[in-house]
Amino acid sequence: MADLLQYTITGITVGMVYSLIAMGFVLIWKSSGVANLALGQLVLLFSWFTYGMLAQTGLPVWLGLVVVVAFALLLGWIIERFVLRPLIAQPILSLIAVTLGMAYFIEGLCTFIWPWGVDVLPRLFPQDPIRIGTAVVSQEYLWAAGVSLLLFGALSLYFKYSRMGIAMRATADDQMAVQACGIPVTRIFSRSWMFACVMAAVGGILMSSIGGISYGLVETGMKSFSVVILGGLDSFLGAIIAGPIIGLAENLAGGYLTAYTWPGVKEIIPFIIIIIVMFIKPYGLFGESRIERI
Amino acid sequence: MHLPAGIRNYTYAQDMAIFRTKTQWVMFGGLIVLLAVVPLLMGNYWLSIFNIIGITIIAAMGLNLLTGYCGQLSIGHAGFIAVGAYTSAILTGQYGVPFIIGMLGGGLIAGLTGVLFGIPSLRVKGFYLAISTIAAQFIIMWVISQWGSVTGGYIGLNVSPAEIFGFQFTSQLSKYYLIMGICVIAVFVAKNLARTRQGRAFVAVRDNDLAAQVMGISLFRYKLLAFFVGCFFAGISGALLAHCYYGFLNPEFFSFKESILYVGMIIIGGLGTTVGPIFGVVFIRLLERLISLELVPFLESTVTALPSGWASGVTPMLFGLVIVLFLILEPRGVAHRWQMFKNSYRLWPFSY
Numbered sequence: 093m094a095d096l097l098q099y100t101i102t103g104i105t106v107g108m109v110y111s112l113i114a115m116g117f118v119l120i121w122k123s124s125g126v127a128n129l130a131l132g133q134l135v136l137l138f139s140w141f142t143y144g145m146l147a148q149t150g151l152p153v154w155l156g157l158v159v160v161v162a163f164a165l166l167l168g169w170i171i172e173r174f175v176l177r178p179l180i181a182q183p184i185l186s187l188i189a190v191t192l193g194m195a196y197f198i199e200g201l202c203t204f205i206w207p208w209g210v211d212v213l214p215r216l217f218p219q220d221p222i223r224i225g226t227a228v229v230s231q232e233y234l235w236a237a238g239v240s241l242l243l244f245g246a247l248s249l250y251f252k253y254s255r256m257g258i259a260m261r262a263t264a265d266d267q268m269a270v271q272a273c274g275i276p277v278t279r280i281f282s283r284s285w286m287f288a289c290v291m292a293a294v295g296g297i298l299m300s301s302i303g304g305i306s307y308g309l310v311e312t313g314m315k316s317f318s319v320v321i322l323g324g325l326d327s328f329l330g331a332i333i334a335g336p337i338i339g340l341a342e343n344l345a346g347g348y349l350t351a352y353t354w355p356g357v358k359e360i361i362p363f364i365i366i367i368i369v370m371f372i373k374p375y376g377l378f379g380e381s382r383i384e385r386i
Numbered sequence: 387m388h389l390p391a392g393i394r395n396y397t398y399a400q401d402m403a404i405f406r407t408k409t410q411w412v413m414f415g416g417l418i419v420l421l422a423v424v425p426l427l428m429g430n431y432w433l434s435i436f437n438i439i440g441i442t443i444i445a446a447m448g449l450n451l452l453t454g455y456c457g458q459l460s461i462g463h464a465g466f467i468a469v470g471a472y473t474s475a476i477l478t479g480q481y482g483v484p485f486i487i488g489m490l491g492g493g494l495i496a497g498l499t500g501v502l503f504g505i506p507s508l509r510v511k512g513f514y515l516a517i518s519t520i521a522a523q524f525i526i527m528w529v530i531s532q533w534g535s536v537t538g539g540y541i542g543l544n545v546s547p548a549e550i551f552g553f554q555f556t557s558q559l560s561k562y563y564l565i566m567g568i569c570v571i572a573v574f575v576a577k578n579l580a581r582t583r584q585g586r587a588f589v590a591v592r593d594n595d596l597a598a599q600v601m602g603i604s605l606f607r608y609k610l611l612a613f614f615v616g617c618f619f620a621g622i623s624g625a626l627l628a629h630c631y632y633g634f635l636n637p638e639f640f641s642f643k644e645s646i647l648y649v650g651m652i653i654i655g656g657l658g659t660t661v662g663p664i665f666g667v668v669f670i671r672l673l674e675r676l677i678s679l680e681l682v683p684f685l686e687s688t689v690t691a692l693p694s695g696w697a698s699g700v701t702p703m704l705f706g707l708v709i710v711l712f713l714i715l716e717p718r719g720v721a722h723r724w725q726m727f728k729n730s731y732r733l734w735p736f737s738y
Contacts, residue, residue: 127512127513127516129516129520175710175714178714179714182713182717184513185453185457185512186653188512189459189649189653189709189713190710190713190714192461192646192649192650193646193650193705193707193709193710193713195646195706196643196647196650196702196703196705196709197703197705197710200699200702200703200704200705200706201699201703202699203696203699203702204696204697204703205696205699207698207699311524314524317517317520318521320517321517325513325514354528354532355532356531356532360524360525360528363520363521363524363528364521364525366517366518366520366521367503367518367521367522370506370510370514370521371505374506374509374510375510
């Protein structure tokens with residue numbers, strides 16, 4: 093029983109970070125219809141950037157985090173302006189392929205600048221493990237969950253009350269109508285990329301403070317796709333709910349199934365879930381299945 | 387397609403022919419002779435580059451049928467190639483099956499795996515399908531790397547060289563003729579498949595699958611057929627990769643990055659054309675060799691101030707950049723430029 097509690101807490105907290113990364117995806121998909129397959133690579137890039145900057149410049153951690161967020165905003169703007177903007181109204185195949193090209197580029201960039209391989213972030217959170225009942229949980233997990241919850245809250249407030257947030261929701265609903273109202277749609281696209289990059293950065297920092305930085309982070313980012321698919325491609329609520337489910341499934345399977353199957357089953361469970369969802373309910377739990385007209 | 391002045395088609399068969407003028411026949415013959423003679427003048431270094439190009443063309447032809455003609459994006463092609471490679475290696479190595487049957491078996495199993503993972507394409511498309519092929523890639527590679535008792539896992543698997551009627555293909559030159567022979571057949575089959583009823587059905591499905599269905603094209607049949615054919619080509623290419631190129635198999639040869647590269651190749655070449663993948667493959671594979679064998683060692687030795695290993699990031703960066711730039715600047719690929727060049731050559735000195 094002690095194991096079960098342990099797996100549950102770890103799974104749910106890690107799952108929240110997946111949710112956070114997945115929300116960045118949903119944001120871009122909803123506002124501009126672009127599927128960002130470079131998610132894993134962005135997570136990797138931001139983790140390395142945080143580590144490299146903190147280690148090399150010796151900035152205090154809080155200032156370092158501000159720099160990371162600024163960098164994420166800048167990178168999001170650059171990606172939208174110079175890669176996605178020229179491809180507006182291209183077929184979905186090109187839009188997917190261009191993010192794949194970007195993924196390739198970013199992974200190369202990480203090797204180019206930081207060819208070390210594996211590393212650990214400087215400690216951001218206190219180290220003493222916490223006991224919850226019989227489970228021993230290291231504090232990073234709880235911090236990760238806390239930060240994710242905080243960001244969910246901030247984002248929902250932003251979408252509910254801010255002018256720009258409302259405009260972004262409107263764009264997700266009907267792009268033509270928004271344009272007709274005189275809202276600059278391109279600005280909304282770039283805003284959503286900037287936010288998504290910040291979410292990927294925060295998610296990356298949280299993940300790498302738990303597990304260290306390695307190229308495995310790319311797969312961590314990829315796991316967020318299973319969150320997106322399970323929750324539904326165009327649903328924030330779906331992403332928030334599906335994240336912990338995926339994290340839970342992954343950790344429980346890692347705990348209980350490894351004995352019966354091969355090692356590494358934990359890493360593959362999200363992908364198996366993708367295939368199962370595709371067969372049973374392809375538009376996910378909360379996704380909207382669009383009716384197509386010829 | 388433009389024809390030179392004075393050439394007219396009097397029968398339907400003439401109009402449908404691939405080669406319509408004498409010049410085209412002469413140039414085609416020249417190409418075959420060139421392919422047969424040039425390797426005799428090359429060393430093993432270039433022969434091995436030609437071999438990998440030939441093998442990759444077969445797989446890219448399959449992906450082009452699936453993605454370029456039928457519009458079903460697959461980002462798990464390296465996984466399907468791996469299925470073919472391992473199946474063929476295991477069939478010949480452990481069950482003593484002749485190479486030819488092993489290769490066809492590899493293609494068949496890869497095709498069936500493709501059909502299995504292609505089933506979601508009946509209900510979803512675009513991004514959803516792309517994700518499920520990514521999942522296919524990861525699941526396939528996980529099974530291969532963990533099923534150690536059969537596939538050798540991370541330790542790898544030794545593969546016997548190809549053998550037909552007692553003749554072993556061990557020298558680079560003999561491998562070249564085997565690969566080029568199969569490659570020419572594959573290109574021929576792909577070109578003709580695209581012109582048949584099936585190929586036209588693929589195009590209809592790509593352009594609008596609902597409209598195609600309304601016209602009576604069975605989506606079930608043609609989408610899964612596209613997956614089967616595309617992955618069959620991948621399997622054949624994998625078998626050649628195992629027997630004629632590496633001689634040894636390791637899960638690392640079939641990474642997710644390789645899958646992205648295949649998509650990149652057909653995009654650079656031009657989707658939905660037969661010459662496109664050939665251009666794309668030659669471009670990417672030559673660039674790959676050039677960078678990893680010439681540029682990277684050069685950079686590593688000249689710039690020593692940076693931490694070691696940095697230059698290995700140059701290759702993926704350049705590839706990523708090339709894919710992005712092609713999509714932005716010439717989304718129809720090299721094949722489109724080639725067509726424009728051919729047209730202006732045929733009509734010269736008139737502008738149209």
